[in-house]
Amino acid sequence: MWNSYGFKDDVLMPNRFCAICGKTLGEDDPHFGMCLECYLKEHPLFELLDHLSVNICIDCGSFSKKEIWIEPVDNELFSIIKQAVQRFLLKSFLKRDNIDFDLSLNEESFIYSSKDLLTSLEVVIQGILKKDYNIKHQETIKLNLNHMLCKNCSNLRGGTYFLSIMQLRVKDEEQINLLKQVLDEINNFAEQTFENDHKQYISKIEDQKYGVDLYLSTHELLNYLIKFLKSKYNFLLKRTKKLVGRDKQGGKNLYRFKALIKFLPLSKNDIIFIKGQNFSVENITKNKVILKGENNTKLIKDYSYFFNGKIIKKKL
Ligand SMILES: [Zn+2]
Ligand SMILES: [Zn+2]
Incomplete structure (x- = not known):
């Protein structure tokens, strides 16, 4: 029989010993003059920090190595530990997808704090090469767990967290029902958003004359809500951004975003008295109101025109 070197087996066989341990090499040991065990010691399948x-996070189970908190797939501690190891130690190997990993927790290594929180343990990581099950490797790492509150939960517990304010305003009593309707819809929308992402919520609602101020946990939620309202209502929107300080940990500037939303005090077919003449609201576009006069004259006005106090609405 001819082997891969082009010699007959019996020519080479007598000289084939492992260069490390001296064991006679068999046909299954083509690892550059080493037996499989010695080869794997020299070239482990993977190497990790020990x-x-x-x-x-004690409240929500999110985990982090530095600043960025990751929400766990499920909230069970052992599962969170495995997710963290996969994310922080095995990510690059998992991306290559050539090794099957199996993680187990060494219960004998568990150390608990005085408050009965698991603070330290050993995680045993076994890997096996997908295309050759003879090639495997095992490492044990020491894992320290710091139990704390994530940014979001500490803000939630504090109850004072807001970065964005949405001010909803109507012009007079007549629009109070509109305001109630809008608030109901906003509450539903925010609840659904919170279901998908616990960073998004309304932290406070303050009554104002002819309106409310909504304190929102993120700027993102403010944008979602504006988009949502735009799809249903006509209003004047004024956005402002104010520097309020610096983030102590990240050193970044902190801004407070404000959006003032003034609902248009008109609906289609309303009759309005302008400069001695009656006009009916023929159409309302994204930023203009199209009015039709008694003698068929057309008048096109910006939304802002209707907030100046000189509008007399006629009840039909
Ligand atoms: Zn050997
Ligand atoms: Zn949390």
Whole structure:
């Protein structure tokens, strides 16, 4: 029989010993003059740091290594630990997708704090090469868990967190029902958004004359809400951004965003008295109102025109 070197087996066989341990090499050991065991010691399938520190939020189970908190797929501690190891240690290997990993927690290594929180443990990581099950490797890492509150939960507990304010205003008593309707819809919308992403919520609602101020947990939620309202209502929108300080940890500037929303005090077919003449509201576009006079004259006005106090609406 001819082997891959082009010699007959019996020519080479007598000289084939492992260069490390001296064991006679068999046909299954084509690892550059080493037996499989010695080869794997020299070239482990994967190599990891022997320790890892992970922050875990006591309230929501989110985990982080530094600043960015990751929401876990499920909220069970052992599962969170495995997710953190996969994310922070095995990510690059998992991307290549050539090794099957199996993680187990060494219960004998568990160390608990005085408050009965698991603070330290060993995680055993076994890997096996997908295309050759003879090639495997095992490492044990020491994992430290820091139990704390994530940014979001500490803000939630504090109850004072807001970065964005949405001011909803109507012109007079007549529009109070509109305001109530809008608030109901906003509450539903915000609840659904919170279901999908716990960072998004309304932290406070303050009554104002002819309106309310909504304190929102994120600027994102403000944008979602504006988009949502735009699809249903006509209003004047004024946005402002104010520097309120610096984030102590990240050193970034902190801004407070404000959006003032003034609902147009008109609907289609309303009759309005302007400069001695009656006009009916023929159409309302994204930013203009198209009016039709008694003698068929057309008048096109910006929304802002109707907030100046000189409009007399006629009841039909
Ligand atoms: Zn060997
Ligand atoms: Zn949390």
